[in-house]
Amino acid sequence: MATHPTIKAEVTALKRERTIGAAAQLFYDRGYEKTTLEAVAETLGVTKPFIYGHFKSKAELLADICTRGVSASLVAIDTALELEASPTEKLRNFARDFLLAVLGNQRNIAILTREEKNLEPADFDRLSALRREFDRKLVSLLRSGIEAGEFHLADPYVAALSIGGLVSWAYVWYRPHGRLSLDALADEVSALILSMVGVKT
Amino acid sequence: MATHPTIKAEVTALKRERTIGAAAQLFYDRGYEKTTLEAVAETLGVTKPFIYGHFKSKAELLADICTRGVSASLVAIDTALELEASPTEKLRNFARDFLLAVLGNQRNIAILTREEKNLEPADFDRLSALRREFDRKLVSLLRSGIEAGEFHLADPYVAALSIGGLVSWAYVWYRPHGRLSLDALADEVSALILSMVGVKT
């Protein structure tokens, strides 16, 4: 009797998960407005009311997908800040994690970037706040590196936005099964970023 | 008699120009699919058939706007490659020009990035080819710097894509009348990029 509600909840969660997955793939491939909920339902082998039983609107699906995109990046910066290590090591780890987060959420990040105008204003504001939080934290990491004499940067704000862009943009050009492995790519990008902030190698 | 056709052509060009400008502003503010041609017409103080007299479809408007975005970046790399200067100086100039091109075409670049799924396949392919051309040329610039012993990069492809992303992403965060002037920003970003490729300062 204690397991019944749990199983039910798990089933519901699974259905939401599958729906979000199917929607993300289609939004990524075709774009949000060009994707009909009928198409999403067909991918899942169900019909529209199935979706409306779990989401109140198409925009809610979009918001969920985008939230995953931002959250992945935030986890990367939070993890780095909690490390017991020098700013250089924190940044090295962050750069790797951040790139892996972006590429592991390539579809979500792409949708977040492309479809922000299709978000409900409330969701847009919430996600914008998360992005600003990410930027603030990255600036603080860069600042600590400057103060420790490890980084050499005239303007940590511009550097933070540059790093954010450099890595976020990877969703545009990365192709799985490309020339480099994910790991090699992460090392390479990490080295570029350390060099950019003026870490002596 | 020789001037008549010319004036007519100029008037036609002006109408196209104004239409593209109004459309770009609205696409940028609201998104492509959320912008009706009626709204574009209203901005111009005309009606839909005016637009259809100069463009064969909404998608053609989008393609024109996006083409301007890519072209601006291509001009920057072409200009740099034609310079009689060291790779370091070429890259320094390119970085500045590229950033200024992106920010001078902020709306077009934003639309290009966000709305690629709404392009006709033929236009998408054409613009993709231009982007690849840009990447190839930037790689060749980085290569020449490595061969000259001025740049220190393990992988010029990854570096080119990183630079492209770093600068292209500026359309996301740049706000006119912000803390830094365009010029100061261009210098700062240029310095970051030179540092990234391993130019000794």
Added chain:
DNA sequence: GTGGCTTGATACCCATGGGTATGTTCACTA
């Protein structure tokens, strides 16, 4: 000035797709 042609406004069509009212099935309870 008058006839033809170009331009764009008025008014319209209709495919599309988000969202929903209604009916049906199946799992679970007693």
Added chain:
DNA sequence: TAGTGAACATACCCATGGGTATCAAGCCAC
């Protein structure tokens, strides 16, 4: 094994907006 309710399919509504047929007005040639 009959009854109850949740979950989902069927079938539908209708606002929206891209695109166009039609008509009016101005501009040019002659």
